[in-house]
Amino acid sequence: MKTITLTHPHQFNKNDLPPTVMALGYFDGLHLGHQKVIGTASAIARQEKLTSAVMSFHPHPSVVLGKKEAHVSYLTPIEKKEELLRELGIDIFYLVEFNEEFASLSPMSFIQEYLIGLHVKHVVAGFDYTYGKYGKGNMAVMEESAGGAFSQTVIEKLERNGQKISSTLIRNLLKDGNVDAIPEYLGRPYSISGKVVHGESRGTSIGFPTANVEPAPEYLIPANGVYIVQAEVDGQRLNGVANIGTKPTFHEEREASIEVHLFDFSSNIYGKDVEVHWLSRIRDEKKFESVDALVKQIGADKQAGLNYFYEK
Structure with missing residues (x-):
């Protein structure tokens, strides 16, 4: 082309x-x-x-x-x-x-x-x-x-479920975090591209290492929350879970970030380009009373992700 x-x-x-x-x-x-x-x-x-x-x-x-x-x-x-x-x-x-x-x-x-x-x-x-x-x-x-x-x-006009398929409809689904519904209108899962950058290493310190993805600034980002995702990096498509948010357990106020935890993956991908596909929403982001409570919930989120791919 x-x-x-x-x-x-x-x-x-x-x-x-x-x-x-x-x-x-x-x-x-x-x-x-x-x-x-x-x-x-x-x-x-x-x-x-x-x-x-x-x-x-x-x-x-x-x-x-x-x-x-x-x-x-x-x-x-x-x-x-x-x-x-x-x-x-x-x-x-x-x-x-x-x-x-x-x-x-x-x-x-x-x-x-x-x-x-x-x-x-x-x-x-x-x-x-x-x-x-x-x-x-x-x-x-x-x-x-x-x-x-x-x-x-x-x-x-092309419709699904009595609604006109439109960019506005898809934008509203993203703003609500309803990524599960998007493929029916988009024809594929919504995805964003970005670069893996250094973060605070919070995930590594609590046993769940994450890739901190800095998306291109033009992208519309889904609502804050925890999601089941796939990430494409170096020609591989990897399963995982991701958090979009401000990490309220550790911070009172900060800009939202995207952190992706990939299952059974330990390679160094800092500086790499990655495309994240948003498949399903697990829950809202929330502030936990303790780091232990957060770790327990992240373990449950990871299991939800593993179950999702196992059932597929």
Whole structure:
């Protein structure tokens, strides 16, 4: 897959680009709804012997348009999004820098410059996709506005359990710590990537050594608590349990950290990159009256994790 970063106004000539089937969307999470859009584009491209492409934007529009949320956490930061698109077999990933100039484009200018101008022959997008200044363009008028330059396929709402599959739904599940429910909407367990850094060595001192994972700052982190996880490091996928929290038994106040205890594993992985997959939530984080009480509970948490994988 080739990634092409575009800054408005882009300098590409359509005749220098292959004719494409373009999937349009912000695509944070690459959930099952997104996969339906992208998979449809890919299938049409194969059928019509065209190049498959995805167009997304960065940063999130709310960062640029001055809404309250100045910093946005992502389900899939850019590197993860690229990795997943590559796995889906996409040929070209167009990543548009979302800035004020791009945001002010009229719907017709967006069609002319970013679809027709990039040699798009067919567009695939969700029913609620909007484009152009104030999001005034929509899929009901896109094909007509294109004047026959391209055709389109609109993907209708995808639901599970009576709910629309959306990034917002998955974000809310993460904020509640309900990681068990996420694969039904995301199509896989939620994961975050980070680096193993030195911590306080509290786990080692009480008999449960942990890897202190410092995630990339863009990731949305699940709610504080204790979880059953798998961690990928050095090409291995290892079972374990993880704590997200402030270690209230030892501290009155501190920033939350992620500590992963891997079963039957003792290698030194400081400085290594790791991807943590969040499978199931065991309990809330809590303050214990003594270190002994904490150790007893961690032992029970570990056993819950071992039982989970044994039963699988």
